[in-house]
Each structure stands twice: as C-alpha cells, then as structure tokens.
Amino acid sequence: xxxxxxxxxDGSWDVAVVGAGPAGSAAALAAAQARPGARVxxxxxxxxxxxxxxxDGIAPHALDVLAGLGVxxxxxxxxxxxxxxxxFPGGPVAxxxxxxxxxxxxxxxxxxxxxxxxxxxxxxxxRQQVREVAVLADRVLLDPGTPEQVAARVVVAADGAHSxxxxxxxxxxxxxxxxxxxxxxxxxAGAAAQVIAFGTARWPSYAWSFPIGDGWANVGYGxxxxxxxxxxxxxxxxxxxxxxxxxxxxxxxWRGHHLPLSTGRARQPDGRVLLVGDAASLIxxxxxxxxxxxxxxxxxxxxxxxxxxxxxxxxxxxxxxxxGAHLRSTDAAAALSRSPRLLGAAVRGAAADARVFAxxxxxxxxxxxxxxxxxxxxxxxxxxxxxxxxxxxxxxxRRTARRAPL
Numbered sequence: 001x002x003x004x005x006x007x008x009x010d011g012s013w014d015v016a017v018v019g020a021g022p023a024g025s026a027a028a029l030a031a032a033q034a035r036p037g038a039r040v041x042x043x044x045x046x047x048x049x050x051x052x053x054x055x056d057g058i059a060p061h062a063l064d065v066l067a068g069l070g071v072x073x074x075x076x077x078x079x080x081x082x083x084x085x086x087x088f089p090g091g092p093v094a095x096x097x098x099x100x101x102x103x104x105x106x107x108x109x110x111x112x113x114x115x116x117x118x119x120x121x122x123x124x125x126x127r128q129q130v131r132e133v134a135v136l137a138d139r140v141l142l143d144p145g146t147p148e149q150v151a152a153r154v155v156v157a158a159d160g161a162h163s164x165x166x167x168x169x170x171x172x173x174x175x176x177x178x179x180x181x182x183x184x185x186x187x188x189a190g191a192a193a194q195v196i197a198f199g200t201a202r203w204p205s206y207a208w209s210f211p212i213g214d215g216w217a218n219v220g221y222g223x224x225x226x227x228x229x230x231x232x233x234x235x236x237x238x239x240x241x242x243x244x245x246x247x248x249x250x251x252x253x254w255r256g257h258h259l260p261l262s263t264g265r266a267r268q269p270d271g272r273v274l275l276v277g278d279a280a281s282l283i284x285x286x287x288x289x290x291x292x293x294x295x296x297x298x299x300x301x302x303x304x305x306x307x308x309x310x311x312x313x314x315x316x317x318x319x320x321x322x323x324g325a326h327l328r329s330t331d332a333a334a335a336l337s338r339s340p341r342l343l344g345a346a347v348r349g350a351a352a353d354a355r356v357f358a359x360x361x362x363x364x365x366x367x368x369x370x371x372x373x374x375x376x377x378x379x380x381x382x383x384x385x386x387x388x389x390x391x392x393x394x395x396x397x398r399r400t401a402r403r404a405p406l
C-alpha cells in the first residue's frame with residue numbers, strides 16, 4: 001500500500017476528482033500512476049459500496065485498461081460470458097461467440113473495488129456533494145467559501161449525466177439522451193449469453209438480459225427521450241416483457257437512469273476541468289455501453305491532469321487519438337439504426353458471416369469502426385424486416401420458451 005496523499009500546506013490538491021464511479025476511480029488511479037506522490041482527492045456524494053443503475057456488462061476492453069492501471073482483478077469471481085445474441089423477437093437474429101468474453105459485475109461490487117484500489121494507491125476518498133464551482137486562472141475551487149472548500153490544480157468531472165461541472169465550464173447539455181430502467185431477475189437455468197432484443201413498436205428501443213453467474217440476471221429496457229418527454233417506470237418495465245417475455249418475472253430493485261449518448265465527437269474545452277464518462281456524453285449510441293468509455297476516458301484524463309501543463313488541450317488530443325474514428329463510426333451506425341429495416345439488415349449480415357458479427361461486436365463494445373466488411377454485410381442483409389415466422393435462432397427460441405413464468 002502506498003502512503004496516503006494529503007492536501008498541500010495551502011490546502012490544495014494536485015488533482016480532485018468529482019464522482020467515484022468507474023471513470024472517476026480510473027482517473028484517480030491514472031493520476032497516481034503517472035505522478036507518484038501526487039495529491040489526489042476523490043469526492044462522491046455516496047458511501048461505498050452503493051448501487052448504481054446500469055446494465056452491469058463489463059467489456060474485456062475495460063478490464064484491459066484497468067489491468068494497465070494495476071487493477072487486474074476488477075471482475076474476479078464473476079464468470080466470463082462468451083456468447084451474445086441480438087436481434088428482433090420474431091424477426092432476424094444473430095448469435096455467436098465473442099472474440100473475448102465479457103463479464104457481468106453489479107456496480108455495487110465493481111465500483112467499490114475500483115474505489116478501494118484508488119485508495120490503496122494513495123487517493124483520499126471524501127464524501128461530499130459538490131454544489132458550486134469556481135474556475136480560476138491557476139486552480140479550480142469546489143464549494144468555494146464553505147468549510148468543505150477544495151482547491152485543486154486540475155479537476156476531473158466524473159459527476160455523471162447531469163454534470164454540474166459540465167455546466168460550469170459552459171459546455172452544452174447532451175444533444176441525445178435515452179432513459180433506461182434496470183432490475184435483477186432470476187436467470188433461467190443454464191443462461192450463458194448476453195441477450196439484446198430490439199423493438200419496433202416504440203422505435204428505437206431495446207431490452208437486455210445479462211446473466212451475472214450467481215443465479216440472477218441484470219434485465220432492463222431503454223429508449224430515447226423525445227423532446228424531453230418523461231418516461232414512466234411502469235412503461236419501461238413493460239418494455240422488458242414486450243421484448244423478452246418472462247425475463248423480468250420476479251425482478252427486484254428496479255431503478256432508472258439517463259444515458260447521454262455520444263454524437264460523433266468528444267467535446268472537451270481547454271482549461272483545468274476535464275470531462276469524463278457520462279459527463280462527457282460518452283455512451284455508445286447503439287448499444288448503450290458506457291463502462292469502457294468511462295475507464296478509458298478516466299485513465300486519459302488522470303494522466304493529463306497529473307502531467308500536462310495545459311491539461312484540457314492535452315486530454316482532448318488523447319481522446320481524439322483513442323476514440324475519434326470510433327465515435328464517428330458509432331454516430332454513423334446510430335443514424336443507420338434509426339431505420340428498423342437497416343438494423344434488421346445489419347443483424348442478418350452478422351448472422352450470415354461470423355466476421356461481420358465480430359466487427360459489429362467490436363463497434364458496440366469496444367472502439368471498433370464501421371469496416372468495409374461490415375458495411376458489405378449490411379448490404380447483403382438488406383431487405384424488408386421479417387414480419388412472419390421468426391428466423392431460427394436462440395433469441396427466437398427464447399421468445400417462445402420464456403412465455404412460462406420463471
């Protein structure tokens with residue numbers, strides 16, 4: 001265990017991180033790694049462990065980033081899930097083994113592990129809900145003029161979809177936002193695949209079932225907010241049943257959350273406040289995946305915060321280097337997926353060619369791009385969305401088999 005860092009004699013910190021989710025903890029870990037002995041403060045409004053509504057899916061790419069930060073066991077004890085099934089209930093389905101398996105780890109466990117790792121490397125954890133920000137020429141003040149005031153050379157904004165710090169630096173609200181609800185339901189015996197079902201009644205929408213490996217599955221449903229209209233929890237829970245009949249039977253702990261979707265470019269201003277994860281609208285607009293983006297952006301921001309003379313510009317360049325081409329591809333894919341016919345064509349293309357399936361998985365869970373092979377697969381699969389008998393496949397079989405109560 002490294003010595004615990006503390007504020008300097010003037011009460012200031014080298015790096016203050018607001019929000020101790022995966023993005024914030026990754027930032028704290030990266031800052032401590034890049035600059036041993038750095039004074040790093042990690043703030044969160046909650047005590048840990050705490051629940052966080054999410055799909056709980058952890059892509060292998062996220063675990064790679066964490067291993068590089070010295071946390072190789074973030075998903076220890078949770079079995080790999082190597083199979084993915086996606087498609088339309090009663091329509092085209094693609095299913096296959098992913099090149100590398102994912103894990104499903106409840107955020108109550110995952111986040112607490114990352115916070116503990118950051119503390120072991122010297123970060124100081126403090127419970128505090130930041131309510132005011134003052135950005136000065138040489139530092140940033142959090143809750144200025146109060147007994148809880150924090151002064152830091154650089155602040156990492158990991159404060160989520162409704163980020164106070166994003167507003168403080170004049171960045172606009174997310175252009176596209178979805179809302180989802182998540183619960184935990186008994187998993188069917190032998191469940192060993194992540195399942196994503198797209199719906200056409202309220203387009204675009206999707207439901208998921210991700211087995212944790214302990215007899216339970218994370219299940220949920222999400223759809224975009226249109227013109228800011230509210231979505232009731234009842235309607236969202238009903239969406240699970242519509243797309244994955246029986247999947248939500250016996251579910252508990254339903255909670256909703258906003259998903260600020262990426263729009264082709266990560267926007268980061270110059271200066272001393274670095275936006276990461278949900279605060280930077282880093283959510284895959286097709287799959288809703290955000291954990292990989294969170295730990296990757298957090299690690300890049302932590303490095304820039306600890307080392308760079310001009311942290312905002314340095315971090316922006318790092319983001320574009322790592323995610324620029326990928327975000328442009330996901331933006332294009334999101335535009336295509338707004339048509340049920342084109343998304344159906346993509347599913348058919350993936351079902352017909354394992355290489356297309358692999359390319360689309362990488363686009364949805366990692367930082368892949370729209371490859372010529374994937375686009376050719378979509379063209380081959382183009383055609384009217386099937387409205388009759390379901391295509392043979394695991395999701396189609398699941399639709400029939402799960403009509404009975406669990």
